[in-house]
Amino acid sequence: MANQNSSNNLLFRLHIDLPLLISLLTVIALGQVILYSASGEDITMMQRQAVRIGVAFIIMLVIAQISPDRMCRWSPILFIVGTIMLLAVLFAGTVSMGARRWLDLGLFRFQPSEMMKLAVPMMLAWFLSRGSIPPKNKHLLISVFILITPVLLIAKQPDLGTSLLVSSAGFFAIFMAGVSWRLIFGFLFSAVAFSIPMWLFLMHDYQRQRVLTMFNPESDPLGSGYHIIQSKIAIGSGGAFGKGWLNGTQSHLEFLPERHTDFIFSVFAEEFGFSGILILLGLYLFIIFRGIYITSQAQGTFSRLLGASIILTFAIYVFVNIGMVSGILPVVGVPLPLVSYGGTSIVTLMAGFGILMSIQTHRKLLAY
């Protein structure tokens, strides 16, 4: 007991939350296992991803050392810099795969939208924590404006996935601040009411068609529907216990597209089956609940709002990716957090968990 206490103490002084750390490491390890299979047993790909994970970990640890108070003070600057960079991307960004997302900074390429995943909830948490809780209507209006500006800039790139995640991050910050249900439902209702005339009168036929195929990809089996059809085959053919590691035919025979990035969950589902999926979802759920617990214990409005926003956005991340590859959500290009191959998403995610760890470990320890 004493031993554990002392090690807990050490971790606490290093600003590390052990349950979060272990569950994150488990999911990442599982991710590496499935990446080995999804990449077609490509060692160099694994190495590259391992380096990214290492960098992300260091960033997480560094951020965990920063106290929430200091973060709060930096929030407006971070948000303004981020927004300016988004504007810069719009005018001077590098085009890749038909979208303008990158900013070439000479030394490295940088995706400002990724930074906004954290900067937007921070800004909102900063702004809302300065006023009363629940926020007054005037403050709410300003919050919505703070949120809408970067979301529109990102959607214009176009990057639907990220703008969705950024808006949900902002939404959760506002939600946790205590917006009345009347307002939430009122907003949803007016959104629907607004989209109906837009659908009927303002959109062109081809735009309507594009929206329809987005929601029902199977209507276009040779185009965007192809990915979803193959992905569903991969998941469904996995069955209860899966085809076994490295034995997924859909992925190894290359029927499955984007199988090491956005569609890596389908590979997992094909090879480990429903039982494997329950374990993975269980791990995700553990991380989320740990995050919610940390948030509930947080001291200060800024920490509470930011922590809740980060962890609920993580839940949305998981939901949108799995919902997308299993055919209940349109394909918007959201990776499976901590598992999909790719650098930027894992760095942002781990930075977020660094913030959660900071919130957890910078509490004033009244109990001791």
Add this chain to the structure above:
Amino acid sequence: MVSIKTAMADRLHLKDHFIEQRISHNRTIMAIFFTLVLFGILTSRLFYLQITSHEHFSTLSQNNRVSVQAIPPTRGLIYDRNGIILAENLPSYTLQIIPEQTKDIDLLLEELGFLITIRDIDIKKFNKEVRRKRRFEGIPLRFRLTDEEVATISVNLHRLPGVEIKAQLSRFYPYGKETSHVVGYVGRINEQELKRLPVTNYSGTNHTGKLGIEKSYEALLHGQVGYQKVETNVRGRVLRVLERKNPIPGNDLTLNLDINLQKIAIEAFEGKRGALVAISPENGQVLAMVSMPDYDANLFVNGIDSKTYNALNHSWQRPLFNRTILGNYPPGSTTKPFFALAGLELGVIQPNHQIFCPGYYQLKGKPHKYRDWKKWGHGKTNIEKSIVQSCDVFYYDLAVQLGIDRMHQFMTLFGFGQKSGVDILGERSGLMPSKQWKKKARKQVWFPGETVITGIGQGYVLVTPMQLALATATLANGGHLFQPQLVNAIQRKSDPIARHISPQLVHDIPIKNQQNWQQIYHAMTEVIHGSRGTARRLNKSGLRYKIAGKTGTAQVFSVAQDASYKASKVEERLRDHALFMSFAPVKHPRIAIAVVVENGGHGGSIAAPIAGKVIEAYLQQFTDKQLNAPRKTKQTPAKKNKPLKTPPKHTLSPESTAEINHNEGHYG
């Protein structure tokens, strides 16, 4: 005071704090609920996909990865009578590029250009194909890479992404020129053939026989298709074979043709146009079959370019035209021994029959003069002299005595006017006229004058070189009409022993008097060995055997009644055809030959030497004893054989096939 103030502020703060705590508590529960709902949706969706609909998706996944591929059988080989290969399958390497796997095609093409020769036309064709191909499909850039080129590319393959070398078997004819009119060639299957050929058995096969043996024995040469169930990736690349049924390779064929004899015959033509057919009188085997000019059959295998094809097709020399079975020539004087025999056997003339030849012949009461080739006439002429010196008047007179219908009847026994039945498709039947024929075909009555000129093998009479050779063989062997056979044996790959095709006897000609035949043989021998024979130049000293034969000169251009024919004055294409029919040795005939040299002039000087060379070459293999042992005079050498089931003959209307074939051969 101060404490109250701070206490109030604290209370206010505390109140806020309580509200906030309540909201926080409330919203945290909402967050947990929200998360559980999201994960509940995901779990139920995945349960539906993986447990409830597992069967359905499992089947789809199986169908995705397993595909059935046809394995084409290896085409049977073709050998000559001595086992020399005439048609074989060589591995051929094709360089392909999959554009999706390359970064910069132009750069790649340039780089390939440093390694192997790539012509501009290759790149042009390649670019044309790129525009209409399917995704992830290889596009051929170069066919028939040499071993050296394959090695060069293989070594550099790692830095040439998207480049692959595909190996396949390609038909090759080592004697492509010499055998083009016999063996024929294979070519890519066209749309018409696609409809006709059995679909399943030809899945995976790109080529089919277009002409010659390759076409008429297609069913035997092709073999039976095999299958393999394979696991493929999304590009259709085979990763693993799950199940396999091997194809049954096609049958090998051994021909009666002697390729060396064929080569000697071709050389003997010295570039002249014409045809030669050599048949064994003992069994109807076709020993040589030459149509000049020839062409290289290999040009057609992988698609001939239109320039080369047009040059071949429009040449006035008609190299694509198989003269041996398609060329209809007036037989001229080569019919004389047959008519003489007809006269004797039918009792129209006696063995000592003799006429006086003044150089022309007139029908009773008609002014028209039918000229002899010898202006001043042959004088007293008996049967022997009529053959040896080729007296026309003798046969004008004989024809009138025989009458056209008896001539027709008798000549038909030797195969004139009918298809010989040789085992390649598209043969023409020639023509041996009769009164009935003229009524039917021309809707006219027969004129007596037409009988007169039929007597010297002119007028309506037409023969193919194949028919003339067959008739010569039938005359030589004492009246056994065989069906000429190119294929000698059919060998299944699984069988150790080949199935031989026995001689196909059509009928035996009833013989009235053996002496009549001997008299004709004797006269024909004198054509070569007599001091005044029209082909006496063939009589060399030291010849181990005797040759019998008859020259012929067939008129292409009608000479006006009072003019005389002067070769030098007539344009080459209107000059007479030179013909020669012959067999040897006289005592025991082993080879019967017909030669036609188009616009060659005189048969004795132009056509006969070609036959002489072939006879000499062929008979070298026999001992003196074999050459001069008297032939067996058995009336029936073999039982009448049932017709073979195997060769799939005459499935098309044969008259038109030859021309169609040539058109089909074009894949420019």
